[in-house]
Amino acid sequence: MAARLVNEIVLGEESDEDGAGGFSSHFDLYHRAMAGCGASTHTIDRFLHALRQGNSVEAALSTCEAPQCVRQFVLETFRLIQDGDLVAVASAFTFGREDLLPDVFQRIVDELNVKTSGGLADFTFYLSRHIELDGDQHGPMASRMIMSLCGDDEAKWQRAADAAIQSLQARKSLWDGMYASMQSATCAS
Helix, strand or coil, X not given: CHHHHHHHHHXXXXXXXXXXXXXXXXXXXXXXXXXXCCCCCHHHHXXXXXXXXXXXXXXXXXXXXXXXXXXXXXXXXXXXXXXXCHHHHHHHHXXXXXXXXXXXXXXXXXXXXXXXXXXCHHHHHHHXXXXXXXXXXXXXXXXXXXXXXXXXXXXXXXXXXXXXXXXXXHHHHHHHHHHHHHHHXXXXX
């Protein structure tokens, strides 16, 4: 089951429908949406350039001057991966992403459609694809994977719970930090 979930996710993340009759990675959809609505992609472009130059993730985050909340979130994600605990990684993925984001993204899409009268079509499409894939396919598969990995083992369920809590706390810190950054930018202008 885990292999099927991973393959489904890679397929969706790396070669999903692009809303224009072709296929694209979700990252490219997001990047296109940000550029299309006038948001700066300078930081992420510098980050990617630094990675392509052979820098570590930590060095690339520093080089591109990513906000501290972004650095902490990305480094926490990579720490979890490097620890190599499959139960913890699967739990963080399931409960910190697949189970969480469809509802969050749906609220954003609903609000964007009202406030922009469709003016952010690329971004709305990007979010809608995540809602559809994560909510209908990936989320339920991820939940089944967690149940399969943990079974009746209480210690595994505890590791899964700890990882889920850490993942949700990391995501909350990211969102709080980004909100504070946007508030500061709004107040400064």
